[in-house]
Amino acid sequence: MFLFRLGFLDVGWLDILDILLVAVLIYQIYNLLRGSVASRVFVGYLLIYLLYLVVKALGLNLLTTILEYFISVGALALIIIFQQEIRRFLLLIGKSTNVVNNRLMRRWLLRQPYLPESITPLKPIVDACKTLSAEFSGGLIVIERNDDLDKYVQTGELINANLSKQLLLSIFSQYSPLHDGAVIISNGRIVAARCILPVSDDDVLPPALGFRHRAALGMCEATDAAVIAVSEETGRLALAINGELSTNLSLPELESRLDKYLNEPGLKPLGNITP
Structure with a gap:
């Protein structure tokens, strides 16, 4: 079931949800990389990917094949270049969940022993x-x-x-x-x-x-x-x-x-x- 037709595309609720989730993900990546050297590397990689899409649409097969190999290797290079940012992003996700911070979950799920609460005066x-x-x-x-x-x-x-x-x-x-x-x-x-x-x-x-x-x-x-x-x-x-x-x-x-x-x-x- 779709909501409306956009040209030859049928747009439904799942499509809208998919677009919103991708937009949120891109925004979070932008905040994570903003102002760093990694942000310029990321923009450069996006420009190469856009060039690949244009070349593929024009039917330039040789250049398309070369860019495909570059992009496939570039994905691994991005993981190496952005290892600190990826680590920071995963830590942010891990600390935003309440599973580890909940004492009952730590006791039963993570099998951590119960420790009596103690007070640290500030x-x-x-x-x-x-x-x-x-x-x-x-x-x-x-x-x-x-x-x-x-x-x-x-x-x-x-x-x-x-x-x-x-x-x-x-x-x-x-x-x-x-x-x-x-x-x-x-x-x-x-x-x-x-x-x-x-x-x-x-x-x-x-x-x-x-x-x-x-x-x-x-x-x-x-x-x-x-x-x-x-x-x-x-x-x-x-x-x-x-x-x-x-x-x-x-x-x-x-x-x-x-x-x-x-x-x-x-x-x-x-x-x-x-x-």
Whole structure:
């Protein structure tokens, strides 16, 4: 059953749905590649494909055969060229689903053992960020949400101490041997310090943002953790969540965003923020 006829084509509900889904997919790919070098490669490949369609319509058999071989090999080349973008896209899809984040699904479907909920208070973290910002001391703090961060914990020095403002300030002191790298917090404890995080290769980031901000963005692209970056040069606060980096945040904005993200329904509670 079709809705209307367009020339010699019969257009039905499934055709409209198909067009809408393709449009959404192309738009998401555009947002993913926008502003990067990969976007120009993608546009170049589309132009070659359009040339192939024109040549095929004109009946130029030899050139059509050559372009067919180029396009078939080009599909594999695109996977290699866009491996970072494809990885980011798959991570975005994976983190947007609630199957892994649901505790019952993790227990029965993924066969993960039940663990009692524990509370990570946010007040010591926020207070430490306030002091680090005022003293222009750099800091990089990772707060675990649902994803396992053991792989990144193993890159640093194990601490396994109770979370406190004083300990965070001691770690990020310029005289501390642990001040380089990131602190990872899980279940109300400082698990490790001087940890190495994955660095984002996003070309859209302003050149003024340094290594800490790229590491914060890279970590939240690979996991669902919340990452706080305190600039050593300006003292400004930044928060990386779900592959997005928010910069120049005030302390109340940092508090509210952390509280909203880490205390969403269905997640283990991480404590309310006290001014």
